Each structure stands twice: as structure tokens, then as C-alpha cells.
Amino acid sequence: MCGIAGIFHCGTIKPVDPHRVEAMTDALVHRGPDGGGVWTAPGVGLGHRRLSIIDVAGSPQPMHSPDGRAVIVFNGEIYNFRELRRELEDEGARFRTDGDTEVILAAWQRWGVDCLPRLHGMFAFALYDLDRRELFLARDRLGVKPLFTAMLSDGSMAFASELKGLLAHPLLRREVDPLAVEDYLAWGYVPDHRSFLKGVEKLPAGHFRLLRHDNPPAAPRQWWDVSFADRDQGKTADLSAQLLHHMREAVSSRMVSDVPLGAFLSGGVDSSSVVALMAEISRDPVRTCSIGFDVAALDETAYAQQVAERFGTEHRSRMVAPDDFQLVDQLAGMFDEPFADASALPTWRVCQLARETVTVALSGDGADEAFAGYRRQVFHLREEQARSALPQALRGPVFGALGRVWPKADWAPRPLRAKATLLSLAEDGATGYARALSVIPPEGRFALYSTSFARGLGEYRAETPLVEMMRAAPARSGLDRAQYADLKFWLPGDILTKVDRTSMNVSLEAREPLLDHRLIEFAARLPHRERVRGKQGKWLLKHTMERYLPQDILYRPKQGFVTPLAEWFRGPLAATARTIVSAGGLARTGWFNPQALAAIAEDHIAGRRDNSRVLWQLLMLDKSMRGLGV
Template structure:
């Protein structure tokens, strides 16, 4: 796990100043505290910050072939590098190191761009081919590792693992993209096909981008995509056996490291499954860690302790207060773009705890997306069943009217908060699901935006992205389409961004075995009743893990990291909330109706409404504006 950056001149081979590349890598030094390197040649400069994981003495980067015709800077891990190396050696290739980085160079020389289809791992890399005078940018299948890029006025293309690596370049224009602000206000993060800074792009998950000097920049090419188009006809016992086999292989491959390795353990199904399979493979006690809270309703340490005892792990727990908002500025620094998933705070703390003893930690990310583990998947599945029973000509006017008339009662018990359910049942499935994954509804955003902001958006609506992804999904059923959209938008934009930035903030490599692409492809072939069964998601995974985990771990309600942001804005952060509509950076943009923002803060403080998540979004947007555009 590392940080990469570089410069490539698209038209002529102008000299690249090594100091400029070094400045870009210094901006992301936290990603690679163990070493730094810069290599330049006419028209190209590659930079690297290293977190040493494999071949500690011989894997320095940027790395070149012996004849210096190929050079690469690489962030991530190729888990099957040993098998690929063996295959390449049989074809006559000679290796000088024991690193996975060198496999990329020889793999490209042997197979060309097809080599990426052979790589099993998480990665973002840039490979310069001197003979072709080209730069090849590549990102892994699921988007675990990030890669930003932008063209600037001197005819060069800049790239870096994080936005801050680009921001230090003097030719990058710092102007906000208001469409990305709309996307952020809808979702709580800026999706992968957008960027907070106008003109900057992110290479998409499963994409490559080829740049050839003198020929400009072509469009990114997709080499892998998730599919729900096919169905397995195997029986349940055979599917369980295949699933465990795939999970076991994914966990084992991610346990290869030349540094101390451990796992995050929450006591939920996903992390407990990973720890169970790690313990099965490890000759010594697995190192695990858990963050607990001093509020009983938020604390999962008892469940984690049970799993730790069951598998005799070397377990550590740290209790923290959920009132950890002192991290706000540090979060803003590491995310660059505004990011409002408040679970980033406890994620940072668990990464910090893990890093005290290990350099690599396995997580349980990915199972909810693959096996329909979120509550919204169940609600979408049930909602589609209702839609299939009632004609749209009846359903839309009836439920639409109920949704408009039913009061919005944030303060009421959950069963009395039916307004959103009625509204969603009045919509088609894609529109309803797009609304369900959002943080601030479209109608609320329209009330908050100024007239000039609405005009600048020119009809751009964030939810349309989800609707398009579901409409175009390689899928058979509505649940497939919802999961596909989550994997394209939510997974890389929220979950993987959060894990990458928070782990890299402390120099920790996080690995996600449940995001193994073969495991994901298997999940995509499962019949719907193997994902959702009754009122339970992740059905097949839970059944398959019954031989490993207790029933009350497998079938207890999902919790996840919870932070009491609504309480914060009625207490310690009340002044921050009120200040957003005053002299803040956000207030000076002209994007928002400041009276509407002030009313939201006042209504929240009084308890009339729950606008905690909205206020958190606005606060993190304000902090990002201060950092990225110097509007503090």
C-alpha cells in the first residue's frame, strides 16, 4: 500500500522537474512513510511513497525493467504475484526482486494490456512505455485503490492517489464543480464519476486509461464489470460449499505479507467470518482489534470478545467516546473532497488502534453489497413485490397522495414515520431506490439552494445517476439492479473511500477479502432467494458460516459504527451549526439560501426536526471549501 503521483506531457517530451513530482508525493507522504522515490525521463515523471509490505529490501519504486524501457509506480497488492512470477519465469523472464511490483512490468511485457485481467488484487498504477511513448493508468476491478488525474495548461497530465497530490501543482485551477456539490448533498460523498474540483477526474473501478504522446488522451476503457445477468442452478448445499471455498481462498491470499498482519473485528457476520477463516489458516494467534463505545446501545465489544475467545485471537479493545468530533479537521484533511459518512470517525480510531501492532489489517467490507445485506435491499425487494401486485395507475396516485399528506414526524416512533415509505411506493423502483440511498432528499435540497445555484445546476439531479445505473445494469431482477448500482456508486464512493483514507492516514494497509472479484461474480449469479430469504439478507453467507459462527452472531440485527451526530448539534456543536449560515466559507459561496440553512439549524436545536445528518454534511462541506479553495 502506497501513494503514487506523476506528470506526463501529452504533446511533446518536455523536461519534467523532479522537484515538482517530489512535491506531489510529499503531499501524500502519510500513505507511504517507509520510503520515497522519483524517476524522470523526457516528458514523464513518476513518483512514489512506500509503505513496505512485500520484499522490504528490494521493492523500491518507481521500478524499471533492466533495459529501462518500462517504468511503473504502483499502489496496492497483487495477491497472485507468486503464481504469475512462476508462469513468467517459465516463459524466460528473469526477476531481480521478490516484489509484486516487478510482476506488473514483466506481465505487461509478456501480455500487453491484457495483463491486468490476470492480476488478482487491489491496485492503482501508472506504467510508462518508452518505446510506445505512452503512459497507462490502471485501477482495480472494484475501485479499492483511488486514482485522480487532470490536464493542465502546459499540455501535461497530472495523476495522484489523492486529490491533495494534484492540488500542490501550481497549474491546477482550483474551481469548485457545483454539480459535484449537488451530488455530495444528495449522497454525503462525491461519487467516482465526479470531483469537487472542476476539471479533475477519477479513473473508474475496473478501468484503464492509455495516453500516447502526440495522440492526446482517449476515453477510459473498462476491462471488468460486475454482472447479475446469469443465474446458478446449483442446489443450496453445493452453493454453500462453493461460497466457503471462495471465501477461504480470498482470505488466505490476503494473508501474504512480510510485516505483522491482523484484522478488524466488530463481532458482526462479515468481520467474524474473515477472522474465523484467518484463524483456520494461521499457525499463530490472529491479532484482532475492536473499538467500543461508552454508550451501551452503540457498543458491540461483547460480541467481538465472544468471537475472539472462540478463535483464540490476540485481541485488543479500546473504548472511546462517541463524542469524537475533535477529529473534524483531520478528516477534512485526509478526504480533501467533502465526506459526510460520520462512521469515518470510529473507522479512523480502529485503524489507529490496529496500527499500534500491525501494518496490514483485513476487514469485512463488501459482503453487504455482494449478498444484499443492507436494510435498504430488503425494503427495495419488498417494495417491488408491492409494485408488482398493484397497477401503476392505481399505486402512483394513491401512495403519492398519502406521501404528500402524511406528516413528516422525525420525533415520532419509527412505525409512525411512514411518509417516506408512501412516497417510495408511489414511485417506480429505480426512483425509489435512488431516493433511499440518499442523505438529503431532492425536495429538501431545492429548499436549501439559492436561485443562482439552481440555475448553475442546469437541471443536474444527483439521483439520476442511480436511475441510469439501475436501468443499464446487466441484471435480471430489481434487486440485482439495486445491488449493481450500489457496487458502481456507493461502494467505491463511500465505503472504499472511507477505508482507504482512514487506514492510509495512519500508514495501515487495509485488505478486503470479501471483495475478491471471483467471490463477487459468484454472488452475482445467486438466485434472489439465496440473498434475501424471509426478512433476512445475506442468507447464503449466513447459512454457509453456521459451521463456524454462533447463531446469535449470524442472525443478530446489524449495527455498524454509529455516531451521535444529532446530539452533537444540540450540544457541543450547536454553535458550529448556527455559524454555517453566518460567516462560514459555505455562506460566502452563494450556493445556499442562508435563511433556510439557519432555520434547519434552529429547528434541529429545538427538537422540532432531526437535521443532524444535514448539518454534518454542511459542516464537512464548509471544512472542505476552506482546505481545497482557501475559503476559510
């Protein structure tokens, strides 16, 4: 795993200052503490920081092809590189190293952009072809590895694995995009179609760009997508056998490493499934680690310990204490852009714990998106059934009116907290799912905004890109569209961003076997009954893993990493909450209504409402703006 950065002149050829590229890569040293390098030629500069995983002694970057006609900087792992290497050797290619980086170079020289579908893994890379005078930027199918780009005032494009790499370039302007503020307050992160700073873009997952010196910058082009348009019709037993085969292949391919390897183990279905298959494959005990909380209702370490004992792993656990909120400045600094998924804190902690003994750790991320494991997806399936039974002409006025007057009773039992459901049922499926996925719904956000800021947004609403994505999805049903949105919108923007930044902060490589693209494509073809049965999401996965895992691991309610934010903001962070809304940087932006912000804090501290997620969003927004100097 590594960090990459570079500069490329579009429409002209100017010298590239290697010291600028070096400064960009120095900002990414946490991603690659084992070495670095810079290469420049007329109009182009590539920089690299290396975390050695495969071919530890060899494979320095930037790497040149044997004929010297192509140069690459690469962040990620290609899990099938040995098979590709044999294929390329049969066609005459010769290799000087034992790693995967040189295989990408040879694949480009043999197949051009058509090399991308042959690469199985996680990656973001920049490859310069000296013959074609062309820069090839590419990102993996699901967006496991990030790549930021920005057009600069001197006509060059800068790129880097993280925004902080671009921030090291003196020509990058630091002006906040107001639409990104709207996006962030809706989702708790800035999705991949936007960046917090104007002029900065993210190469979308499953896309590439080809840039030439004699042309304006070309737009990204999609090279992979997942389709829910087809269905496998096999029997459950046959589909279960296929699923297990895909999972075994995905796990085994990600256990190839020349450095110590382990796994995150939360005690949930997904991480426990990965550990079970690792234990089946490995001769030695699997190294596992987990994080717990000193709030009993949030702690799952007993389940993790149960799985560890079942498979004889070398298990370590650590508790997250209430005073971990003091690390919020460091947490904000990892993401550059505001990022309010509070599970980033325990994720960072478990990465720190893992890094004490391993350099690579496998995770269980991806199964919820692929197999319909989120409660919101199961609810959406039921809501879609209700929508199909009731015409919009009836649903809109009746449920809309009920939803508007229904109280927001955070303190009440779940069946009485129907406001969001009623408002969702009043809308079409895509709009309703966008509401379910959002942290703050549109009416809540606009109640916080100042009049001038709301006017500046015009007709834009953060939900619009997600709704359009769902409506255009290659899908048959509402559940398909919800999962498509989770894989294409939520997963790269939230989950994978969280894991990449927290793991890379401690120079740990995280691998996600349940995001193997063949497994994802298989899951997208499953009939509804194999994804959801009754109230059980992820049904086929759980059924398949019954031979490995006990019932209380498979079928207990989903927990996930939860941080005790509500308690923090009524206790040690109460004064911080008041400061954010009254005297912090946010109060000086003019974006918000001061009275509305104050009410958010006071209602939460008094226990009238649970506004902890909104307060956490505001806190992380304030911290990120300070870190960015805007």
C-alpha cells in the same frame, strides 16, 4: 501499500520538473513513510511513496523492467503474483526482486493491457513504456485503490493517489464544480463520476487509460464489470460449499505479508467471518481490534469480545469519547473532498488502534453489497414486488399524494415513518432506490439552495447517473440492479474511500477479502432465495457461517459503525451548528437559503427533528472548502 503521482505531456513532449513530481509525492508521505523516489524522462515523470509490505528490503519504486524499457509506480497488492511469476518465468521472464511490482512490469511486456484480467488484487498504477512512448494508467476492478487525474494548462496530465497530490501542483486550478455540490448533498460524498474541483477526474473502477505523447488524452476504457444476468441453479448445500471455498481462498491469499498482520473485528457477521477463517488458517493467534462508544445503544464491543474469545485472538479495544468531535478538522483533511459518512471517525480510530501492533489489517467490507446485506436492499425487493402488483398509473398519483402530505416524523416508531416509502413506491424501481440511498432527497436539497444556485444546476439531479446505471445494469431483477448500483456507485465512492483514506492516514494497509472478484462474481449469480429469505438479507453467507459463529452474532439486527451525531449537535456541537449556517464559509458562497439553513439547525437543537446527518454534511462541506482554499 503506497502513494503514486506523476506528470505526462499529451500532444507534445516537454521536460518534466522532477521537483514538481517530488512535491506531489511529498503530499502523500502518509501513504508511504518507508521511502520514496522520482523518475523523469522527456515528457513524463513518475513519483512514489512506499509502505513496505512484501519484499521489504527490495522492490524500490519507480521500478524499471530488467531491460530498462518500462517503468512503473504502483499502489496496492497483487495476491496471485507468485503464480503469475511462475507462469512468466516459464515463458522466459527473469526477475531481480521478490515482490509483486516487477510481476506487473513483466505481465505488461508479455500481454499488454490484457494483463489486467490476470491480476487478482487491489491496485492503481502508472506504467510508462519507453518503446511505445505510452503511459498506461489502471485501476482495480472494484475501486479499492484510488487514482485522480487532471489536465493542466501546460498541456500535461497530472495524476495522484489522492487529490492532495494534485493540489501540490501549482497549475491546478481550485474552482468548485456546482454539480459536485449537488452530488455531495445527495449522497454524502462526491461519487467517482465527478470531482469536487472542476477539471479533476477519477479513473473509474475497472477502467484503464492509454496515453501517448502524439495524441490527445484517450478516454478511460472499461476492462471489468460484474454481471447479475446469470443464475446458478445448484442446491443450497452445494452453493454453501462453493461460497466457503471462495471465502477461504480470499482470506488466505490476503494473509501473505512480510510485516505484522491482523484484522478489524466489529462483532458483526462480516468481520467475524473473516476472523473465523483467519483463525482456521493461522498457526498463531490472530491479532484483532475493535472500537466502542460510550453511548450504550451504539456500542458493540461485547460482541467483538465474544468472537475474540471464541477464536482465541489477541484482542484490543478502545472507546470513542464524545470529545472526538474535536478531530473534525483532521478528519476533513484526510479526504480533501467533502465526505460526510460519519462512520469515518470510528474507522479512523480503529485504524489507529490496529497500527499500534500491525501494518496490515483485514476487514469485512463488501459482503453487504455482494450478498444483499443492507436493509434498504431487502426493502427494495419488497417494494419491487408491490410495484409489480400495482400499475404505475395507480401507484404514481396515490402514493405520491400520500407521500407528499405524510409528516416527516423522525421521532415516531418506524412503522409510522412511511413518508420515504410512499414517495419511493410512487416512482419506478431505479428512481425509488436512488431515493432510498440518498441522504437528502431532491425536494429537501432544493429547499436549501438559493434561487440562483438552483437555477444554475438546470435540469441536473444527482440521482440521474445512478438511475441510468441501474437501468442499464446487466441484471434480471430490481434486487440485482440495486446490488449492482451499490457495488459500482456506493462502494467505491463511500465505503472504499472511507477505508482507504483513514487507513492510509496512519500508514496502515487495509485488505478486503470479501471483495475478491471471484467471490463477487459468484455472489452475483446467486438466486434471490440465497440472498434474501423473509427479512434476512445475506442469507447464504449467514447460513454458511453457522458452523463457525453463534446465532446472536449471525442473526442480530445489523448495527455497523454509528457515530452519536444527534447527541453531539444538541450538546457540544450545538454552537458549531449555528455558526455553520449563519457565519461560516457556506453562508458566503451564495449557494444556500440562509433561512432554510438556520431552520435545519434550530429544529435539530430543539429536538423537533433529527437533522444530524444534514448538519454533519454541512459541517464537513465547510471544513473541506477551507482545507482546499476555495
